[in-house]
Amino acid sequence: MNEPVFREAYGRVVATLIRLTDDWQLAEDCAMDAVESALARWPRDGMPANPGGWLMTAARNRAIDQLRRATMAEKKLRDLALLQDPEPAPQGDDRLRLIFTCCHPALATESRVALTLRTVAGVETAEIARLFLVSESAMARRLSRAKAKITQARIPYRVPSGPALAERLPSVLAVLYLLFTRGYDGEPELAEEAIRLVRLLPAEPEATALLALCLLQHSRRAARQNETGDLLTLAEQDRSLWDHAAIAEAVELLGGSPVTGPYAIQAHIAACHATAPDFAATDWPTVAAWYDQLARVHPSPVVEVNRAVAHGYAHGPRAGLKLLAAVGDAVAGYAPAVAAAADLTERAGDPAAAAVLFRQAADLAGSDAERRALLKRSTAAG
């Protein structure tokens, strides 16, 4: 199920079967059955010429079987029988419907993310439970509650149009970006799936900007860690390992869109880093100015921490420390804030205090790789 061919085909099959049968459980069961029979048959009979079409046909036949057995409505059977061409809708259309339905604002935010992972990206319930730090049975209940609400409250299965699209898009973007960042923190195939899904969205400025942002962050995947799995900072990364084709695509995407929303601003910040030939050549005053704008459009303590770091490079470490002090208790216990304070303190000429702060940041770090990197800096400083 982890192979990209299954991940992508699964979402497509589920999305089409939901459109035709209006039955989420039937759609998921039949898609899963199709994947299972592919896993059994393909190694024996060889890979079909069109794996996605094969899965769609297998799932459809399974759905027809099930509906016949249950003597379900005739129209649903007719619709399924008409599905001769495995991909009748314009490419991606059904998956886009599925994404907008899963991300409907009448569902709880966590349910939106979980449902998108399960039905669109085909991630197993156990894996989603692990991401959310809940038990598998709790996640299974949450998913079935969300599906029941979609059916009972009749949440429509469509991509909204007109003013409604602008209202609904932020929720979709937030869910897909969360999916991407979950993947970025250690599951590259999840990040790639998120990028594939963002590509399906209508060409609204913030959707285009989110695609650029994901491409830019993902472009560094080969350079973010060394051989021993230690995280490398922007200053330490070998920039020849960055995916320069992805960077070029992102920069071109950004060229055409107005900068109004938070994703566009973040993408421009990422582009400043991605296009600098080396760390020393980073255009920090521009990065700092983008963060000023981001803090106005999308104020948050996390943005303020990053803003302080940018100002620290653009206008000296003391300017950064002053901004960081102004954020105050809102970021107490947030490892990146303590690490930023440590870095600024070191550059302001107080290595002993910096070493203590790096050690505090290491205690708060979310991953082992992060912790090792911060301890290394603590030792180097003190």
Place this chain on the structure above:
Amino acid sequence: MKYMMFVCTDTEPETELAAPDIFEWVAENDANGRRVAGNQLVSPEAATTVRVRGGELLLTDGPFAETKELIVGFDILECADLDEAIEVARKHPMAWNGRLELRPYHGE
């Protein structure tokens, strides 16, 4: 698809912007067939809660739940789907001055 729309008060109503007009809302949604029925209700102080336990009738003076958000009215909406019901609800003055709860009919 029928939705019961509970019209409730809220401790934090909109204070800056003027809410839409209730008479216009009723006239518009009666005309387009989306409002099947509805009314204001008298104060919850006049409510009577009814239970039968062990075959015996138990009456209580007042509403069944003591909350700060009180049900002060209801409308029954006939809409194609939840999005349409939300569009009708957002134009009701009590979406601004209170809160609305949309509950689909069972087994519709």
